[in-house]
Amino acid sequence: MSSHKKKSTPANCIIRIVKGVPGGDISPPTLDFTIKKDILCRMRDGIVLAVDLILPNGDGPFPVILERTPYDKNGSRNTGTEDYAKRGYAVVIQDVRGRFNSDGDFDPFRQEHQDGFDTINWIAEQDWCDGNIGMIGGSYSGQTQWYAAGGAPKTLKAIIPVEAPPGNLFMNEPMYGGAMILCTVEWASLLGRKSFQNTAFGDIYKEHRTYFDELNVEKAMKATGSQCHWWSEDWLNHPSLDAFWESCGYEQHWSKMTVPALNISGWWGLNFNGAPRNFVGMREQGATKEARDGQRLVIGPWPHWVNGSRTLSGQDFGPNAVTGLSSYNLKFFDHYLKGKTDNALQDDPRVHVFVVGANEWWEADTWPLPNTQPTPLYLHSEGNANSHRGDGTVSFDKPETDEPVDAYLSNPLDPVKSHWDIRDGPVDDRALTERPDILCYTSEVLTEAVDVVGDISAVLYASSSAKDCDWHVRLVDVHPEGTARFMCHGVLRARFRNGFDKNEVLTPNEITRFDIDMTATGIRFLPGHKIRIEIASSWFNRFDRNLQTGVENWMRDESEPVIATQKVFHDADHPSHIILPIIPAGSVRPLDEGLESGADKSSN
Numbered sequence: 001m002s003s004h005k006k007k008s009t010p011a012n013c014i015i016r017i018v019k020g021v022p023g024g025d026i027s028p029p030t031l032d033f034t035i036k037k038d039i040l041c042r043m044r045d046g047i048v049l050a051v052d053l054i055l056p057n058g059d060g061p062f063p064v065i066l067e068r069t070p071y072d073k074n075g076s077r078n079t080g081t082e083d084y085a086k087r088g089y090a091v092v093i094q095d096v097r098g099r100f101n102s103d104g105d106f107d108p109f110r111q112e113h114q115d116g117f118d119t120i121n122w123i124a125e126q127d128w129c130d131g132n133i134g135m136i137g138g139s140y141s142g143q144t145q146w147y148a149a150g151g152a153p154k155t156l157k158a159i160i161p162v163e164a165p166p167g168n169l170f171m172n173e174p175m176y177g178g179a180m181i182l183c184t185v186e187w188a189s190l191l192g193r194k195s196f197q198n199t200a201f202g203d204i205y206k207e208h209r210t211y212f213d214e215l216n217v218e219k220a221m222k223a224t225g226s227q228c229h230w231w232s233e234d235w236l237n238h239p240s241l242d243a244f245w246e247s248c249g250y251e252q253h254w255s256k257m258t259v260p261a262l263n264i265s266g267w268w269g270l271n272f273n274g275a276p277r278n279f280v281g282m283r284e285q286g287a288t289k290e291a292r293d294g295q296r297l298v299i300g301p302w303p304h305w306v307n308g309s310r311t312l313s314g315q316d317f318g319p320n321a322v323t324g325l326s327s328y329n330l331k332f333f334d335h336y337l338k339g340k341t342d343n344a345l346q347d348d349p350r351v352h353v354f355v356v357g358a359n360e361w362w363e364a365d366t367w368p369l370p371n372t373q374p375t376p377l378y379l380h381s382e383g384n385a386n387s388h389r390g391d392g393t394v395s396f397d398k399p400e401t402d403e404p405v406d407a408y409l410s411n412p413l414d415p416v417k418s419h420w421d422i423r424d425g426p427v428d429d430r431a432l433t434e435r436p437d438i439l440c441y442t443s444e445v446l447t448e449a450v451d452v453v454g455d456i457s458a459v460l461y462a463s464s465s466a467k468d469c470d471w472h473v474r475l476v477d478v479h480p481e482g483t484a485r486f487m488c489h490g491v492l493r494a495r496f497r498n499g500f501d502k503n504e505v506l507t508p509n510e511i512t513r514f515d516i517d518m519t520a521t522g523i524r525f526l527p528g529h530k531i532r533i534e535i536a537s538s539w540f541n542r543f544d545r546n547l548q549t550g551v552e553n554w555m556r557d558e559s560e561p562v563i564a565t566q567k568v569f570h571d572a573d574h575p576s577h578i579i580l581p582i583i584p585a586g587s588v589r590p591l592d593e594g595l596e597s598g599a600d601k602s603s604n
Contacts, residue, residue, distance in 0.1 A: 014349075015364045015371070015588045020323030021298055022348045022363075026330040027087035027338070031056040035077070038101055041094065043118045050101035051119075053128075054081060054091040061130040062090040063337035064123050067137040068116060068144040070099045070106065070191055076137070080326065087330065089337070090128050094119060096144065099194060106191065107230055109143070109169065109248035116148025124155040131155050132337040136329070138162035139271060139304065143250070145261075146278065150253030152287065158294070158336035160329055162264045163304055164278065165271040167251035170241050170500040172273055177517065178493030178500055179470055180544040180555070181270075182212055183420075185220045188235075192228030205270075205422045212541045215412070218556045220544075239553045241500035251277075254285040260294020262332045264325065266302025267356070267488070268312070268425040273519040275299065276367055276455070279351075296332070297367055298325070299353045299522065304422040312425030315485060318359035355453055356426070356487075357477070357524030362588055368454045371587045376459075376577040379441045379533065379570040381406050388433040388484070392441035394533055402571045408437040408537075410469060412561035415538035415545045426485040429476065429534075433484065439535040439568055442478060450525040451588070454581025456488055456518035460535070461574035463512060466564035467505040467550025468495050472539045473516050473578065477523060478530035490518030491543060495550070505550040511569060518578065533578055537566055 034055050040048040052073050056062055065084050069076050073093040081091045097115050098106030123129050133155045135145040142164025149159060165172045174184040183205045190196050190204060211223035218236050221228060238244045246252070261282060265275035279297040286292040300307060301317040310321035335345040349363040364370055377394050379385075383404030385392025392406065418432050433440050458473040471492050477485045494506050497514050506512065525531055538545050549559040570576045 015362050015369055015583070016349070016591045017588060018352070018361050018363050018591050019320050020361050021325060021328040021352050022331075022344075023324055023327050024331045024345070025340070025343045026327055027334055029083060029086035031058045031086050031088060033057055033082065033085035041119055041122045043097070043115055047097060047104040049094055049097060049103070049115065049119065051092050051094040052077060054085040054093075055128055056085050056088055056090065058088065060090070060128045062088055062128060063132040063134070063333070064090045064092055064129050065333065065337075066092045066094065066119065066123060066133060066135045067141055068094045068096050068112070068119065068135075068148075069137060069141045070096050070108075071140070072100050076141075083326070084330075084333075089333070092123060099191070105229075106194070108191070109147070112144045112147035113150055113250075116144055117151035117153050120148055120153040120156050124153075132157050134333050134337050135159040136162075138306070139164070142271070142274070146250045149257045149259045150250050152256050152258045156259050158260050158262075158333060160262045160264065160332060161274070161278070162306060163266070163269045163271045164263070164274045166274040166277045167249045167253075168241075168500075169245050169248050170496070171277075171517070172271055174235070176543070177491035178496035179491050179546065180217055182217070182220075182541050182544045185211065185217055185224065188221060188228045188231045189224040189226035192226050192231065197226045198224070207421075208419050208541055215545070215547060215561065216555060216557045217544055236553075236555045239555050240496070240503045251281060254281045256287050257282065258286070258288045258291050260291060260296075260336055262296045262298070262329065264298045264306060266300050266304070266306050267354075267521060268303045269306070270304040270422045276520055279367055294336070295350060297351045297353070298328070301354045301356055301425070303425050313427050315426050317354070317356060320359070320361060321354065323361065353453065353522050355451065355522045355524055357449075357526050358451070362453070368581060369583060371584055372454050372581045373584060375580050375582045376575075377531070377533070377580050378575055378577040379568070381441065381570065385439040385441055385568075386436040387438060388430065388440040388442065388532070390440060392439055394441045394443050394531060399570055399572050399575050405567045405569050406439050407565060407567045408439065410437060410464075410466075410537035410548065410564045410566050412538070412545045412547050412563075415540035416472075416536045417540050418542070420542040426477075426487065428483045429486055430482060430484045433534060437536060441533040441535075443531040446525055446527050446529055446531070448527055450531070451583040452525065452580045453522040453583050455520045456490070456578060456580065458490055458514075458516040458518055458578045459576060460514040460516060461511055461569040461576050462514060463509050463567045463569075464494065464506055464548070464564050465508050466548035466562045467508060468493070468546060468554070469506070469537050469548050469564055469566065470494065470543070470546045471514055471516060472536045472543075473518060474534040475518065475521060475578065476532040476534060477525060478532050480528045484532060487523055488518050488521040489539070490516040491539070492516045493546060503552055511574060520581075535568060537564070
């Protein structure tokens with residue numbers, strides 16, 4: 001691998017090494033509480049939704065923390081929520097419309113705009129509410145916070161969305177890069193009616209299901225044996241980003257939102273990219289200065305369930321991997337809901353990310369991190385990059401010659417098979433890359449550390465003999481003993497190369513540029529390790545397989561699958577590469593070296 005010279009860092013460096021998210025003074029747990037179940041909350045159309053209320057035994061009214069869930073409010077009442085009540089917060093947990101004890105029909109995403117807004121206004125009218133409301137919850141319950149914030153309710157003062165998907169539903173879930181996350185079928189089967197139809201939610205996304213093997217997602221749902229009207233009557237009729245999917249999103253409402261947010265996620269979370277995307281979007285577009293300045297970001301070495309373990313897939317991230325999120329959450333709510341402006345929240349840097357390899361928490365005030373240098377890493381080979389045993393390489397040197405093309409066959413009936421569990425994290429995929437339909441480009445052994453922290457993207461010059469295909473690109477950390485740890489991934493369904501609202505099939509065998517979002521990562525590639533880029537046209541069963549026929553509604557595609565010849569180009573005129581967000585040496589310093597935490601913060 002060609003040497004990459006890192007530039008010196010200015011003296012005003014503001015990335016600091018810390019032990020974790022910042023602590024501080026928080027409300028003491030001094031109160032007992034009373035639980036009141038199934039209080040009915042009326043929406044504007046007359047439908048009533050059920051809430052449980054955990055009310056402190058003390059002199060009210062109280063600030064309120066709300067969670068809205070499709071997964072049964074009884075399962076959301078745990079030690080964490082009760083801890084809020086002990087500290088003088090009333091806690092409200094609601095079954096969303098059409099789920100469990102709430103009336104109406106469940107219509108994922110679209111219903112949450114108005115219902116979230118109406119619920120907050122209902123809470124504000126109760127005699128136990130002091131007019132200050134926050135929201136909590138993860139995954140879908142993280143999304144419900146952003147939907148509610150889109151209406152800018154005056155009493156919603158702060159939210160803590162954990163693993164919340166982004167507000168563009170083609171950029172994570174149910175579609176990512178235009179390909180469907182296949183376990184969405186399992187989710188729809190489970191949530192098709194009021195209660196779980198087949199299994200407890202805790203068992204979801206753990207194992208391969210036989211219905212995943214169906215050749216399109218319409219057939220897969222039928223094979224589950226479950227009923228789901230919104231899947232069959234709505235979702236399957238909208239194969240591109242149209243007005244229907246726009247109505248399911250919330251990013252278009254950033255400019256109306258007035259709420260500070262503590263965005264929390266894990267590098268390997270199912271919905272990872274929602275947190276940094278919302279942080280940046282709200283910092284740039286939030287409706288008020290308080291909303292823009294009040295955005296915070298925490299990313300740890302975690303899967304979908306954050307802050308639970310220091311180890312994933314056999315990789316140990318050290319004693320600081322699990323950090324004090326509960327205290328940080330309380331500090332955040334105390335500041336915005338109780339007006340405790342003396343708890344130093346305003347002095348804390350906005351961004352806290354864990355860097356794998358270094359096994360360190362870094363804090364800064366911006367994302368991307370200060371001094372980030374987007375740096376192209378180019379693909380090279382002698383035309384035989386197939387499998388990790390091939391001749392594919394990467395370097396920071398741009399191709400200057402007509403390097404030979406790499407090619408493979410993409411067969412939808414024999415997809416790249418890698419069972420995926422959202423609890424896995426940095427899986428070792430060595431066995432997978434024995435396949436000839438995975439191109440591998442591997443660096444030389446590193447002689448110095450390379451810090452890669454931030455957004456990753458790929459520029460791929462490629463062709464297909466088919467009218468449509470998928471391009472999957474993965475970034476991998478190869479350890480000295482050969483372990484190949486998955487770090488991040490991007491996918492693009494070729495028909496959406498010019499926008500998810502454009503259904504444009506390929507001209508077969510025509511070289512085309514594909515710009516692929518690979519979300520982000522935070523890793524120090526250590527000396528002795530190698531950087532690897534993997535390219536394939538399927539990743540099953542995480543994603544549905546593209547039958548490569550080019551039919552308009554790929555969700556209902558009944559055509560015979562097409563076997564395609566895929567070619568990846570990396571010559572002087574077609575320099576395929578990924579863009580690494582490299583943090584130059586000297587940019588990161590211990591907290592006690594020079595500036596104190598928060599003393600040199602950007603005001604933008």
